[in-house]
Amino acid sequence: MNKANIKNIGVFTSGGDSPGMNAAIRAVVRTGLYYDLKVTGIYRGYDGMISGDFHLMERKSVANIIQRGGTILKTARSEEFRTAEGRKKAYEQLKKHNVDAIVAIGGDGTFTGANIFYDEYKVPVIGLPGTIDNDLIGTDFTIGYDTAINTVIDAVDKIRDTAESHDRLFIVEVMGRDSGLIALRSGIGTGAEAILIPETKTDIKALLCRLETSRKDKSSKIIIVAEGDDAGGAFEIAKVVKEKFPGTDTRVSILGHIQRGGPPSCMDRVLASRLGVAAVESLMEGRNREMIGIVNGKIHFTPFGNAIKHNPEVNPELLKIVEILSL
CATH class of the missing domain: 3.40.50.460 (Phosphofructokinase domain)
Incomplete structure (x- = not known):
C-alpha cells in the first residue's frame, strides 16, 4: 500500500483551535503506527516547525485525548512562515528530523501556507479541515463546527x-x-x-x-x-x-x-477520526496537496487551491426557513 515509501509523518495543528483536533491527532498517530510508520508531532504549528519543536509520538501520547477540546500539539499563527527564510528553516528542520510527509490540521491560512511550502520544497502534505466556521469547500462539515x-x-x-x-x-x-x-x-x-x-x-x-x-x-x-x-x-x-x-x-x-472550547461532540469525534485515518492512508497511496473532507457521507479530496479560494454559498433554503419559522 505504501507506494510513496513514506516512513515518518509529521502532524500539526495551526490557526484557531477547534473541538475535535485532538481526535484527529489521535487518529493520525494510531493509523501511522498501525502501518508501522513513525509519527512526529510538531508543536505550535508552523512556528514549531521552524524552531524544531518536534516530538516522536507513541500510542500513549494520544491516550485519553479524544474527549478533550483544544489541541495537545498547541497552535499558533506564524508570521515568520510567511517569509521565504522562515519556510527554508522549516524545511531544514523536517529534513533534520527525517519527516517525509505532513498532515496539516487547520483552515484557510494553514492550507495556504502548505500550498506555498509544497511549491518550494515538494514535501507531500495532506490537510484536514479543522475550523469551527465550516467555511471550506470540499467537505459538508469541518472539524469543530x-x-x-x-x-x-x-x-x-x-x-x-x-x-x-x-x-x-x-x-x-x-x-x-x-x-x-x-x-x-x-x-x-x-x-x-x-x-x-x-x-x-x-x-x-x-x-x-x-x-x-x-x-x-x-x-x-x-x-x-x-x-x-x-x-x-x-x-x-x-x-x-x-x-x-x-x-x-x-x-x-x-x-x-x-x-x-469544550469536549467535542460525537459527530466531531467520528468525523475527525475518519479524516485522520484517511490522511495517513492517502499519503501512503501517493496523494498530495489535497484537503480531505466528507461529502454525502463519503471521503472526498479537494485540491488546496480549490479549498482555500472559495467560501461555500449560503443555502437559500436555510434563509427561507428563517423567514418562515420566525413569525
Missing part, C-alpha cells in the same frame, strides 16, 4: 429563559468574521427572530419592521448576529434597536471564545 453550534444553542437556550422571564430582547453575537454559518444554523436551531450574517446585506429598516410587526404576545425575542455582519455587530444593532424601541428592554450577549 458541530460542537460550536451546539455550544451556541446551549448558551442561547439559557439566554432565552431569562429573556422570557423579563420580557427582553437579546441580541446575541456569535463567531463568524467572514462566514455566517454558525449564526445561520444555530439561529434556526434556537428559533431566533432574526439572523444577521456577512453573506447577505443587512437591511436595518426591514429588521426594525420585523420586530415591530412580530407577535405582540412573544415574551422574548432573540436576534443572532455573526461578528462579521456588515451592520457592525451586536452593539451597533442594539444601538439602532434601542433608538427605535426605547421602551423595549434590549440586552447584548457576546458569546466569544466559549464557542471554540
Whole structure:
C-alpha cells in the first residue's frame, strides 16, 4: 500500500483551535503506527516547525485525548512562515528530523501556507479541515463546527429563559468574521427572530419592521448576529434597536471564545477520526496537496487551491426557513 515509501509523518495543528483536533491527532498517530510508520508531532504549528519543536509520538501520547477540546500539539499563527527564510528553516528542520510527509490540521491560512511550502520544497502534505466556521469547500462539515453550534444553542437556550422571564430582547453575537454559518444554523436551531450574517446585506429598516410587526404576545425575542455582519455587530444593532424601541428592554450577549472550547461532540469525534485515518492512508497511496473532507457521507479530496479560494454559498433554503419559522 505504501507506494510513496513514506516512513515518518509529521502532524500539526495551526490557526484557531477547534473541538475535535485532538481526535484527529489521535487518529493520525494510531493509523501511522498501525502501518508501522513513525509519527512526529510538531508543536505550535508552523512556528514549531521552524524552531524544531518536534516530538516522536507513541500510542500513549494520544491516550485519553479524544474527549478533550483544544489541541495537545498547541497552535499558533506564524508570521515568520510567511517569509521565504522562515519556510527554508522549516524545511531544514523536517529534513533534520527525517519527516517525509505532513498532515496539516487547520483552515484557510494553514492550507495556504502548505500550498506555498509544497511549491518550494515538494514535501507531500495532506490537510484536514479543522475550523469551527465550516467555511471550506470540499467537505459538508469541518472539524469543530458541530460542537460550536451546539455550544451556541446551549448558551442561547439559557439566554432565552431569562429573556422570557423579563420580557427582553437579546441580541446575541456569535463567531463568524467572514462566514455566517454558525449564526445561520444555530439561529434556526434556537428559533431566533432574526439572523444577521456577512453573506447577505443587512437591511436595518426591514429588521426594525420585523420586530415591530412580530407577535405582540412573544415574551422574548432573540436576534443572532455573526461578528462579521456588515451592520457592525451586536452593539451597533442594539444601538439602532434601542433608538427605535426605547421602551423595549434590549440586552447584548457576546458569546466569544466559549464557542471554540469544550469536549467535542460525537459527530466531531467520528468525523475527525475518519479524516485522520484517511490522511495517513492517502499519503501512503501517493496523494498530495489535497484537503480531505466528507461529502454525502463519503471521503472526498479537494485540491488546496480549490479549498482555500472559495467560501461555500449560503443555502437559500436555510434563509427561507428563517423567514418562515420566525413569525
